[in-house]
Amino acid sequence: DTAVSQTPKYLVTQMGNDKSIKCEQNLGHDTMYWYKQDSKKFLKIMFSYNNKELIINETVPNRFSPKSPDKAHLNLHINSLELGDSAVYFCASSQDDSYNSPLHFGNGTRLTVT
Amino acid sequence: QQQVKQSPQSLIVQKGGISIINCAYENTAFDYFPWYQQFPGKGPALLIAIRPDVSEKKEGRFTISFNKSAKQFSLHIMDSQPGDSATYFCAGSNQAGTALIFGKGTTLSVSS
Numbered sequence: 264d265t266a267v268s269q270t271p272k273y274l275v276t277q278m279g280n281d282k283s284i285k286c287e288q289n290l291g292h293d294t295m296y297w298y299k300q301d302s303k304k305f306l307k308i309m310f311s312y313n314n315k316e317l318i319i320n321e322t323v324p325n326r327f328s329p330k331s332p333d334k335a336h337l338n339l340h341i342n343s344l345e346l347g348d349s350a351v352y353f354c355a356s357s358q359d360d361s362y363n364s365p366l367h368f369g370n371g372t373r374l375t376v377t
Numbered sequence: 378q379q380q381v382k383q384s385p386q387s388l389i390v391q392k393g394g395i396s397i398i399n400c401a402y403e404n405t406a407f408d409y410f411p412w413y414q415q416f417p418g419k420g421p422a423l424l425i426a427i428r429p430d431v432s433e434k435k436e437g438r439f440t441i442s443f444n445k446s447a448k449q450f451s452l453h454i455m456d457s458q459p460g461d462s463a464t465y466f467c468a469g470s471n472q473a474g475t476a477l478i479f480g481k482g483t484t485l486s487v488s489s
Contacts, residue, residue: 267420296476303481304415304464304481304482304484305479305481305482306421306466306479306482307479308476308477311476319476321476353420353421355420361472362408362409362470362471362472363409363426363428363470365411365423365426366413366421366423366477367422368420368421368422369420370418370419370420371418371419371420
């Protein structure tokens with residue numbers, strides 16, 4: 264009974280392709296996030312949505328486009344994939360967008376661009 | 378201004394020993410400092426958190442020590458066990474800020 268689930272777990276693709284990662288949470292949380300973890304394990308926020316509205320959009324190339332069809336889902340679409348996009352992408356949720364609301368992470372999607 | 382600096386990058390401790398991980402922050406507006414634990418192949422999970430109005434918080438074998446004047450905080454794992462082997466991230470955030478800012482992580486190995 265996974266709280267935050269991401270699909271796929273692994274994604275191997277070639278440069279220039281377009282791919283999507285899906286995320287769903289069953290915790291009833293209002294806020295969802297995408298984080299990127301690089302090969303050195305550094306975690307960096309990419310986007311955050313609160314009740315389907317974008318509230319955080321860090322300096323991310325516009326090839327990355329998040330979409331939240333409802334507050335339980337936050338998908339990430341990536342256009343024209345580049346080698347540097349290879350990383351583990353984590354979806355997370357929190358009860359609300361307050362600064363001290365604990366994050367609940369999914370198990371990540373390992374994206375490899377060849 | 379937004380950084381959280383974490384050290385050491387990696388740590389090897391014998392079973393039963395004390396593991397200590399240190400973090401320093403720059404943004405004096407930060408007022409929430411969580412620690413997250415990540416096992417291989419899993420997402421990070423909240424371990425323990427502290428607000429700057431207290432100098433120490435203990436939960437089981439895990440203790441956060443906080444020094445507001447030095448802008449530093451640390452995680453102490455007492456009686457370290459092989460099952461504690463994981464990557465630990467400190468983080469900071471503030472009310473006016475956006476998302477958590479994470480340190481670069483410490484990979485802890487507890488040898489049996």
